[in-house]
Amino acid sequence: MKRVAVLGATGLVGRTFVKLLGGHPWFKVEKLIASEKSAGKKYGDLVEDSPEEFRDYYVISLNEFLENPGVDLVFNALPASISRDVEEKLAQEIPVFTNARAHRYDEDVPILVPEVNKDHLKLVEVQRKRRGWKGFIVTNPNCSTAILTLSLAPLRNFGIKKVRVATMQAISGAGFSGLSAYAIQDNVIPFISGEEWKIENESKKIMGKLKGDEIEPASFDVIAIATRVPVIHGHTEAVFVELENPDIKSIREAIENFDPLKDLKLPSYEKPIVYTEIPQPRLHRDRGRGLTVTVGRLERTSEGVKYVALGHNLVRGAAGGSVLNAELAYKLKII
Amino acid sequence: MKRVAVLGATGLVGRTFVKLLGGHPWFKVEKLIASEKSAGKKYGDLVEDSPEEFRDYYVISLNEFLENPGVDLVFNALPASISRDVEEKLAQEIPVFTNARAHRYDEDVPILVPEVNKDHLKLVEVQRKRRGWKGFIVTNPNCSTAILTLSLAPLRNFGIKKVRVATMQAISGAGFSGLSAYAIQDNVIPFISGEEWKIENESKKIMGKLKGDEIEPASFDVIAIATRVPVIHGHTEAVFVELENPDIKSIREAIENFDPLKDLKLPSYEKPIVYTEIPQPRLHRDRGRGLTVTVGRLERTSEGVKYVALGHNLVRGAAGGSVLNAELAYKLKII
Amino acid sequence: MKRVAVLGATGLVGRTFVKLLGGHPWFKVEKLIASEKSAGKKYGDLVEDSPEEFRDYYVISLNEFLENPGVDLVFNALPASISRDVEEKLAQEIPVFTNARAHRYDEDVPILVPEVNKDHLKLVEVQRKRRGWKGFIVTNPNCSTAILTLSLAPLRNFGIKKVRVATMQAISGAGFSGLSAYAIQDNVIPFISGEEWKIENESKKIMGKLKGDEIEPASFDVIAIATRVPVIHGHTEAVFVELENPDIKSIREAIENFDPLKDLKLPSYEKPIVYTEIPQPRLHRDRGRGLTVTVGRLERTSEGVKYVALGHNLVRGAAGGSVLNAELAYKLKII
Amino acid sequence: MKRVAVLGATGLVGRTFVKLLGGHPWFKVEKLIASEKSAGKKYGDLVEDSPEEFRDYYVISLNEFLENPGVDLVFNALPASISRDVEEKLAQEIPVFTNARAHRYDEDVPILVPEVNKDHLKLVEVQRKRRGWKGFIVTNPNCSTAILTLSLAPLRNFGIKKVRVATMQAISGAGFSGLSAYAIQDNVIPFISGEEWKIENESKKIMGKLKGDEIEPASFDVIAIATRVPVIHGHTEAVFVELENPDIKSIREAIENFDPLKDLKLPSYEKPIVYTEIPQPRLHRDRGRGLTVTVGRLERTSEGVKYVALGHNLVRGAAGGSVLNAELAYKLKII
Known part of the structure; x- marks a missing residue:
């Protein structure tokens, strides 16, 4: 089981990530990250329709998370404006699957739709090589x-x-x-x-x-x-x-x-x-x-x-597509 | 003043005709035609938002109207299914401006949008000649x-x-x-x-x-x-x-x-x-x-x-376009 | 397992009955009844979101069904106008759980909401005695x-x-x-x-x-x-x-x-x-x-x-309430 | 003609004030007041559906207006939070007709609906006496x-x-x-x-x-x-x-x-x-x-x-009610 964090877990896309990852056979959500304002609160108190299994998770602030990620994999539902730096910092060590557009147009970052262009996942190697990262960034499209x-x-x-x-x-x-x-x-x-x-x-x-x-x-x-x-x-x-x-x-x-x-x-x-x-x-x-x-x-x-x-739009067009990207990477032993 | 009848006066397009023709300087609505069911009732009782001036008009049935039109001009908002015969009968004597699609695709009938193809109005002469009508049919588009x-x-x-x-x-x-x-x-x-x-x-x-x-x-x-x-x-x-x-x-x-x-x-x-x-x-x-x-x-x-x-859609796309067509014909002395 | 028929199975309430009864542990839907027009067609061709298990059921007309019900229990989602006669005919032999209002105001017919007035189910005995029926009628409320x-x-x-x-x-x-x-x-x-x-x-x-x-x-x-x-x-x-x-x-x-x-x-x-x-x-x-x-x-x-x-409204307020009524009757060995 | 200012002229209630006051026989809008951000801009550039007569008005900031009101009458559509102080300052000199709730519950301020409680307008005298104001505050209800x-x-x-x-x-x-x-x-x-x-x-x-x-x-x-x-x-x-x-x-x-x-x-x-x-x-x-x-x-x-x-809600329930209040006061020679 890969340990997973969801960034921006209380927004609409973030909630969709959390729902889709509930009971996932390969990925275990360990950390839910949201804004300072939400940090320290229980996820179930912030999100009325939270899945049962995450109700009692304490939400972590982004800063706290970045200090010590401690997961194998990150799903990002943060806004584009703050995503560029966050993703680059994390990707030095960990694979990032992101719905943010920040890196979509980088030459060495794939915009992945598994059924359409799964071979683009190979860009991950280019990325690692060029940037000297252990992790990488895979985006899903708009x-x-x-x-x-x-x-x-x-x-x-x-x-x-x-x-x-x-x-x-x-x-x-x-x-x-x-x-x-x-x-x-x-x-x-x-x-x-x-x-x-x-x-x-x-x-x-x-x-x-x-x-x-x-x-x-x-x-x-x-x-x-x-x-x-x-x-x-x-x-x-x-x-x-x-x-x-x-x-x-x-x-x-x-x-x-x-x-x-x-x-x-x-x-x-x-x-x-x-x-x-x-x-x-x-x-x-x-x-x-x-x-x-x-x-x-x-x-x-x-x-x-x-x-x-x-x-x-929230599943195929956002969180669901990203989870599928991660599953493909797992299956192909890239993560 | 041209005396005018509105056919199908209680439907959505018919009501729009009636509203647009209220107080018109060239056209005076004299007859409101609707289904048998409505005939004999006051227009204001059938149409809650009827303009004041038409509230007390008694609605006439199509059959009664066809026996003796007694107007100079007809606006048609009837359904396409019954419009073909009605329009051809009326056009023998009277100009018909219609929102129905029944005759739109006839070679000698114009689909008129005054600002776009006002010269197509000349087809009216072709129509009269070919069909031996005193009146004619002018359609507005879908x-x-x-x-x-x-x-x-x-x-x-x-x-x-x-x-x-x-x-x-x-x-x-x-x-x-x-x-x-x-x-x-x-x-x-x-x-x-x-x-x-x-x-x-x-x-x-x-x-x-x-x-x-x-x-x-x-x-x-x-x-x-x-x-x-x-x-x-x-x-x-x-x-x-x-x-x-x-x-x-x-x-x-x-x-x-x-x-x-x-x-x-x-x-x-x-x-x-x-x-x-x-x-x-x-x-x-x-x-x-x-x-x-x-x-x-x-x-x-x-x-x-x-x-x-x-x-x-009801004004430019239907009744309003048709009224404009009639105004153009009037201005050009075709009616 | 009680064999069950759903009357009016293609309407909104009927569909909800069918969905709720899919895979039910006590009730097995054997017949889906709808209008003459639908009779003979596959349920899945009439109802796009039919549960898989009912897709290939051939819909039966009401007349055909009444000739030979052949089930233990009926759920009725027919309109009130035709329900009175149909329900009385069926109740002579079979229990009827109905969403129609036809019998709701009869003295000996309960309007049942299990959590509110389950003791009213006893009216069924009064009904059988008075009317000489083997079956009975239980309604759910509006x-x-x-x-x-x-x-x-x-x-x-x-x-x-x-x-x-x-x-x-x-x-x-x-x-x-x-x-x-x-x-x-x-x-x-x-x-x-x-x-x-x-x-x-x-x-x-x-x-x-x-x-x-x-x-x-x-x-x-x-x-x-x-x-x-x-x-x-x-x-x-x-x-x-x-x-x-x-x-x-x-x-x-x-x-x-x-x-x-x-x-x-x-x-x-x-x-x-x-x-x-x-x-x-x-x-x-x-x-x-x-x-x-x-x-x-x-x-x-x-x-x-x-x-x-x-x-x-379609579940608690209609089909779901009726299914709960039948479950209560089954549990209390009234059916 | 009374010279009038509308406070909060770009919000939904403010726009309704402006529309209703266009061409008014007794009240002439001379100043449109909005936030700092809007100040200096033309009203027509801020409000797409501005009445023609106000399109070229330059919007004034609240602070600038308060320095030198220069009108006979104020209609207030500002939020409640800032209205209390603004209204009290203005009412020292000028009548204020306000949609804000700030003063509605003050003993000497009427909540006026002319057709319901026009005699409550007499509170204005109480208000002037108690508070030593030349102007006054009249509110309309929620x-x-x-x-x-x-x-x-x-x-x-x-x-x-x-x-x-x-x-x-x-x-x-x-x-x-x-x-x-x-x-x-x-x-x-x-x-x-x-x-x-x-x-x-x-x-x-x-x-x-x-x-x-x-x-x-x-x-x-x-x-x-x-x-x-x-x-x-x-x-x-x-x-x-x-x-x-x-x-x-x-x-x-x-x-x-x-x-x-x-x-x-x-x-x-x-x-x-x-x-x-x-x-x-x-x-x-x-x-x-x-x-x-x-x-x-x-x-x-x-x-x-x-x-x-x-x-x-925006007319009878807000701006329209307030304009009616001012008209009543004018007719009764209170302003």
Whole structure:
């Protein structure tokens, strides 16, 4: 059993980490880290719906934790602003699996979606070598990007030429109080700071090829418009894909049969994509314990295909993806 | 003053017609037509928020009306299923301005958006000649299409090559009881029957060129994904446009200066487009009494531009567009 | 194992029955009954989120079922309008546990909430004797009433003198399409047909005393105002109770310790009430698999107490309550 | 024309003041006061939907304003925390009409609802005398209380003995960012800090009798439970009233005929109550430009009546009530 710490354990993503790690066969959560304000309090007193097994954990402050981590592995749900330094300090000794964007765009840090680009995990060696670390940093993508790239993965063999995507993102993506009720009630807000840039750039890195020590970004462009809608969990994405070979029947089969890591038997693994004609956040966000992306409305267009993809932003799009990353690393004996 | 009848006056679009026509300087509503069930009742008893001036109107049944129309002009908000026959019967004698889709795809019937294709109104002559009618039929487009084509109009001079659009449509687009609360609460439903086909095809007809007696559809493709979101009024559209000449500064100016019918002084006319950085249905749907489309988030992409457009589906996308069509016809002395 | 049929298995309450009965240790669902239109189809094709074990069940029409029930027990989720005849026909031979209101107000039919009035189950004998039935009918109360009476039960010893309750009821209480999205979006609708009468009268019957063959209704009045709010599941109730002995500390203890059937070990039994300071439908409706009512905001008033109660309308307020009724009957060897 | 300043002009209540005062026949807004951060900016750049006439006003900081008020009258929409000192300083010279609660519970300060307790305005003389002020402070009640007391006013002649009220309050009552979307989406939150106390106590003061220099609070108790619901504007209240003489027919008439200040011809005055069978926030909050309270669902109970009342929290419940207060004072030549 690897001893694990969750950083930022009381936020929305942090809570999701804690829930997913409850009773995990390989990882044992030993430390829950939160702000000074929460330090010293019981996790169950801070988080009403805490799993039973963590109710009596005393939350530790970040500073206290950094002095003496004492774990084998860290999951990070801290805000990006403070994550860069924290992650670099920890990675000198310990593997860090992080939802923060701080290191996503570093050349030697992979943005990992196990079903899409598991070979990028090799960057970890580059990282160690270059930086002289014992640990390393593995990031998961931005929530919308995780869902998008997973839905695009089965289309790779059909020659992706260009992708346009409009997202309809859930409230929980903004955190507990990141979005005011007055702003979103009976409304759509077609602006999420930095989101479109992330989708456009992270997708190309994730779907790029590892050549030697470097990732060559995917050759196709991604153009995104991101909106917020009054839905509690679950990002919905309308996707237009230009393809070289838009054989709709084969594409449908490729989507339905997409199951690349089945044989690895990772504890959190679920069939990554399920096809349902009309994907809907309230109905399908919890599919596969939140790790399954639902794809539907697939249709041939004059240039390729269009479809709708949907996934749980806190699970597949954040904590769940990160846990899957760690499971892959464990299985491949990288940790 | 033209004497006017509103068909389907108790539905959501019909009510909007009635509201917009209250106190109109050119059109005087004389008859309100609804189902057998409503006939004989006072309009104010059927429609809680009826304008004062129509409260005491007795609603007439369709059959009674058809026996003896006795008006100069008809606005139709009936369902498509019964509209084909009704409109053809009336058009033999009277001009019909209709929100129903029944005749939109007839070769000699224009789908009219005054600010976009006012010359298509000439089809009315073709229609009269071919069909031997004294009246005629003028349709307005599907709600999403009205908003989309208006937002595209200022981009025409920049060489539109292709359009992809994802719509986020309001509940009122489905009528009073067309959508169950259980279905849409905390949800997005990425399916609206027939909608994508309408957007893709109506747009091409509207933005096509009138050559002799025929419309040559626009040469560019439109690819649409339509979704329903939990918003009461106002359709939001994420639009990706490929352009031959994506000069972003000139495009922004063209959008802000777009005001082609200003000089006609139509009573319902409002500046058709206002640019606001983040268009939002709750904040902007009522702009220009619901006739103004709000465009925002305009950005250069590798292939052209992306932007967000927003309009009131019941006004600009239905009754308001139709009233504007009639005003244009009146101004041009076609009625 | 008792063989069980679920009537009205495709509606919202019916689906909840089916879900709750999946893998039940005492009851084995053998027949799923729905409308003619659904008959002959697989349950999994009609109900997207059907439990795996029922996906391949062929749905049977009501007529076919009535000809030859062939089960030991029936759960009824049919609409009230057709339930009276169906239930009486079936009860001649088989016990019927029903969510329909058709028989709730019959003198010899109990409205049962096991934790509140389990002795009322004795009415079954009166019923059999009077009506000459081998089976019987046991009803569960209206959804709001189930939650209210459960929350009132611990207050009995403090001398309830009068109850006023304002309900804020969820969308799912109106069924799949019983409520239009246009009606409830950004709105509260303070009218639910028949609801207030049901709450006021059913509560008095449930909290009444069985004297010989009859129930003497509770002596206190209940006055209700029922409203619908834009929440998917979970009825919230604001309750004002006049008490003879408003000892707030003892009342709080009575609520927290309320657990009258713990020793019966019914398979669906959960602690019926959990105290949480601010009960909220999205956070607490699924507590105890939907069978636990959350009570909070308890405060002393000049006349007694006020508090807020919350429960899952489809589980505690409908199917779950009915399953608990059947479990009680089974445990007491009445079936 | 009285020269007017609006304090806290950029918040939700402040904006409502500004909107209501645009084009006012008696009051001319000369100064808009907001935080340091906003000072020096144009109002139209801070408030997207500013009325045209105020777009180019430069916002002034509170400190700058206090140095040299230079107006005849102040409307205050500042938070309670800073209002006490500010109001007392200003009232030394100028009349202050305030939405803040800071002074509501002072013996010599009226909580004024013109249609309910206009004679309480006489407290202003007591205030001036006691405090040696040239100006004075007049408060309007908490939003829920304004709606409640107005709905209770016509019942006064029927002997109010006790009132229980459950409120369903809108999001805008919490200000722009007072409520997180994550908290209220698909939820009801039955807790609003301090709200129940305010309703219970302010109602008694407002409906009390002025005897000499003092208000004797109403003899009846008010017991309140306050909840927040996902509605943008409009507080709905379920009200149970014990009456000595519950003559339902006369009560209905008293409600429908309630129009006590009609003859004063105050510019903002609207019929204070309109009876509609099912009051609903989305449909009726804007009635009478937001100043009319809608009452409905009136029914006889065993002890009196129950009904539902609804009003716009920002207008009748805040800025609109305050403007009406100033208009009354002006008409009565108190300012």
